[in-house]
Amino acid sequence: MKQIYSKIIMTSLVLLLSLTTYSQTKKEAVAAKPNILFIAIDDMNNWTSAMGGAAKTPNMERLAKAGKLFTNAYCVVPACNPSRVAIMTGVRPETNGQYTNPGNFRDLPGNANRITLPIYLQQNGYEAVAAGKVFHNGRGKGTEPDPQSDPQSWNYQFPNDVGTKGHQLYLDKNNQAKWLEGAMYKEGMNINKPDYLSKFGVWGVTPEKKEETSDWKNAEFASNYLGEKHDKPFFLAVGLFRPHSPQIAPQEFFDMYPLESVKIPELPADDQDDLPEVAKTNFSSNFVRLVKEKGQLQKATQAYLASMSFADACIGKILEGVEKGPNKDNTIIVLWTDHGWQLAQKERWEKFSLWKQATNSPLIIKYPNMKNRGLSTNQAVSLLDLFPTVLDLSGIAKPDFLEGTSLVPILTDANYIRKEPAITTYEKGNISVEKGDWNFIQYIDGSEELYNHATDPKEFKNVINIKENQAIIKELRAYVAHLKKEKR
Template identity: 30%
Template sequence: MNKVFAICIFAMIANLCAENKYNVLMICVDDLRNSLGCYGNKDVISPNFDKLASESVAFDHHYVQVPTCGASRYALLTGLRPQNKQSMGNGAFKQLSRTQLDGAQTIPELFKRSNYLTSVIGKVSHTADGRNYAYNGKGNGSDELPFAWDWKKTPFGPWKRGWGVFFAYADGKHREDGSGYKPRMEFKDLEDEELPDGLSANEAIRQLDKLKDKRFFLSLGFYKPHLPFVAPKKYWDMYDGVDINLAPHDKKGETAYWHGSGEFYKYQGDKTKPLSTEEQVKHRRAYYACISYVDAQLGKVMQRLKDLGLDKNTIVVLWSDHGWHLGDHQIWGKHNLHEQALKSPFMIRVPDIKGKMSSAVVETTDLFPTLIELCQLTFNKLSQPLSGQSLVPILNSVDTLGRDSALSFWGKAVSLRNKNYRLIATKGKKDEYSKIELYDHRIDPNESKNIAQQNPEVVDQLLKIIKKENKL
């Protein structure tokens, strides 16, 4: 009888493991464009990003749904394209039900209801620690993602609160501390752990040690390279002697979707428009130094994952919420519908799947159905149908085509990107579109020449797709 009982228990455990097949380590990086060695940038020092890319299926045509932090992360975590105006801003998560529904509303809720231990460190949704507080610290501290997390253990250090660590400078100072101190960049002689991303990496390592015998969904959000550009000085020094290139198209151009880089210029620093060549190089170096700082923290976390043997049963996702103009089109920031703001790193490392680079066109919303198919979760009921499509066929065969096109949104404007073209247009009344711009990426990867007037048939074809798929 005991032997039969043991066999039954073993069978039940085996079945559970077959269903909840993998752990997940999801790493979100804020404001990271495709300026990594693995994506062809020779100026940036990013060995750990590059190593992860070599072990992953990395996508070089991944596009976010909205080029701002909160709305992009809402699309990631819900698997939904924007369906209303609230989905377009940093308050997007406020529309989630605070009463638990029959189906899960977000990725971590689905994993939690499948008996995974779920944990958030840093900025994964919009708030810097998963709790509802304003920049000034006011708020009730409720979960930004309801029913999602078992652990919320973002380390605050001397900054004491979530938005403090997000806008941190050295020695406990931060942009929102009331002092008025807000330089655009700061590089002091510090250890990694004396700034927030180093603390977060150490907390992730500590949690991996605790979680090694459990099924887990661990989400880790790094704050850099988001403004202000702050990292230990050694990462700035890494670029001594590096000949940093300017943006290949650093002219304002004739695009209707240009903006004045308000987020960038509100920090203390050079206010010149446009920045001088010297200042452009300086700011690109600062951004790259922050990437190298995060790269080092990524390397520490991945090494511990491998030391614990967890790389053999853990999916690793690396994703950024949008790109960032580094002087491209004379813009310093995101918040527009050009390639530089919408394209961002996306990698999926799956045990026993060989690393390769995919040029398939994919969207942020595609992650949710991909994890469902890969992990075979015990709970699989959703609150509403997902917008994305599973990338498992591409993971299994890198030459598999992705979606025909990706859609992105900003204000009343929408952008469609397929393999060859980007179309940008603004929706007016009665489903009419204006301010139409078309770029041919086969000959114009920097989107410097609008060819809409010369290609009316292409414009009409792509507008039909937008009109069909745009739910706003």
Template identity: 30%
Template sequence: MRFLHLLLPLLIASALHAAGPNVLFIMTDDYRPELASYGSPAITPNMDRLARRSVQFDRAYCQQAVCNPSRSSMLTGLRPDTLGLWNNGTHFRELKPGVMTLPLWFKQQGYTTRCVGKIFHNWHTAEKGDRRSWSADEFLHYANHGNDTPQIAGELPPNEITAPSLRNYGEVPLCECRDVPDEAYFDGRVAAEAVKVLAEVKDGPFFLAVGFWKPHAPFNAPKKYWDLYDRDKLPPLNPARPEGAPELAFHASTEVLGPVGEQVPPTPEQVAEMRHGYFANISYLDAQLGKVLDALEKSGVAENTVITFVGDHGYHLGEHSLWGKTSTFDYDARVPFMIARADGKNGGAKTDSLAELVDLFPTLVEMCGLPIPEGLEGDSLAAVVADPAVSVKPAAFTQHPRPAYFDREPEKRPKAMGYSVRTGGVRYTEWRDWLTGEVVAKELYDHRTDSAELKNRTGAPELAKEEAVAAKLLLAQFPIVKR
């Protein structure tokens, strides 16, 4: 009886915690904000539909523009430097075995937590997921993007790409256009499984994470999504490097262009093909999102479900002479970011409040009325969702090492780290020697006149005050470290 007396308050507390709204957590991969609601020519009717229900953060940023560090930071609420994680080859639990994750916290508060698709990094083996965070086994959470070959019954339709593909991306051409059903590729199967799982958990409370693999390369959406676009009407490409930018700001674009020693400059037709393919991938992703939103609306629990939609980082499509991610430029750092309240209040609103992916953990916890765990490094954005005119932070921070993939180098450590701060008006970046902490290069871009970041203005007298403020914010977040 004494045991029951002690246990009863815990059971009641758990039941109360689990009484909050459900969460539909949607993540995309390599997705810069190319959505119609962000002013892009991308054809995204379902994302637009979600935007009409959500508060859209127009200035949201990742903590590092590559998959594993970004996702690990977002899902633990800790910055890459706190995790000690800056590469794709290290699992966060190798460094912090007992660290709390966003889905695990919801699970401990009485929620059923499920994972469909790529949420944590795709570790290529099932054993390196994070099974403890979920109430059941994950689905299609591990693989290689280059293994996303079309799977259909019968004869495979031909690849209708007009230009020879620049290279193979794993097992498939970098660009592929086949008249196949959505389920031929990963994301079609992710959407189908998400609909199935939603039916299983809808009696809630649930935390359902749906991780789409697109628009990450390869650019191989089914043909009908390529057909949505006239590539001649897509935004023109300006490949110019920013004037006065240090060499450390750039990288070799190996993910898209291939190993340095094997790279061949893409032809204009190949450039157009890849850019077209990225937009086709976006519309394919959008259609899969629509299937999940339809299922939520039919489930009867949409009005008791918080929805969040984010990208893990941005992407370059030839701008700044770069392809892929791994820089601190806005093209890589800025992400699509929406949060929809369960009651739909402020749906369709947009906010200029700065936001970071590390903020998602405390935000969702607060919006669901759960206790917030100690030690999180983000700020809750719940106040902004309640009033889009509110701002809760003065800056957003992004970083990236050089070499970009240092774990592939003999020394297995960075030579330099780029630390970047985005304020309301500028982006300021310091490149610091990894061992000494010495600042070896700086960048400053005035976003009021140069949103494409085409001229480094560090040292400009007219921006001296803003540069000093940004430098102070950066130093407070990232003190100089000697290793």
């Protein structure tokens, strides 16, 4: 009998030890998962100092030196809402249906239960937290979160607004920019719904101090969160609204760019001559004409640069939480902007085109035990690649629905040459293919453009009709045909 009891006790001890070991192993596995920090910047183009631009962005420079800068990264769609939806769902607009800014992607067919990156990470043991604008809207301060902040994606959203105050100071009685002097006012116009650019095409100083702005408070929340220990690995996404319109920033950032020293973009008079008719104008072209006629381009450029530097200061505040906190050595950092931004190039304002100035999106990735730090790459990549990349870096299996390509081979091998192009869609049927030095554009009416960034980085010369380019045109045209056929 004693032997039986001894065996029972021994078996129980072994079982208890096994369960304890299993529990400990499970805890270690959870603890071993790296944290993930997304820093999402709204409407910031490639003028950052890290990319050789005129904007003073020392914190982005510092992060680039500690990680990897992708100088040739491109948005999936050159508009805020569909760009962010593509990043967070891991699929193209041809799949999720969100091509333009209006509307909530959840209301489109097939999206009610679509799994987003934060949802997928939660399914793999993460806490998902957001502050500011990550999807199309921030949460806001209300009792209920804004539906376009995609509340179902988050365990918690910081209740706050985005951007800076002071917009109303620069508007006239008709809710339009004062500098327009009524040039875009139409008799009987509903002043509560003026033309978008006539209201938001505004630049100037906010009466707020840096620390009083919503963008700074979102950065401060993120910094504090990053400075704490957490029971679970976390996915923290913080979205900064500037330099999105209106370009209103604290005085200290305007002081960094004395107006007389600000250089406006290079705008060749004949830059429209070689464009197909479908591409020559859009809704912003008349606004660009007024910006020039009323002598506002230099002021607008100054305000955009100031807003970039303000955003960079917020980035510095966020990074402070990583560097001074307990998560310094186990956090993946991904800094991205949702698309580029145009200031009168090719008679365009803001985004909404397939040219590089609208689609090129600064991207920096840093992760634990990273090799080849500080080495940038000019290989064309897509923001669609972020979902699979963070999963690979986290050791999490990738779901089958993802349409991007992991950037881990480029991150880990300085000699790796990517085969896949970066493909951008602007409204249904208009597609750009970036590969190597080339940007090939095909519009819905079949007209095309081609630019060689090796000889023409600002895309002043459309070389679609040059005989020597027919081989590369054929190659890039095939990607467009494949996408259209695949998504029919």
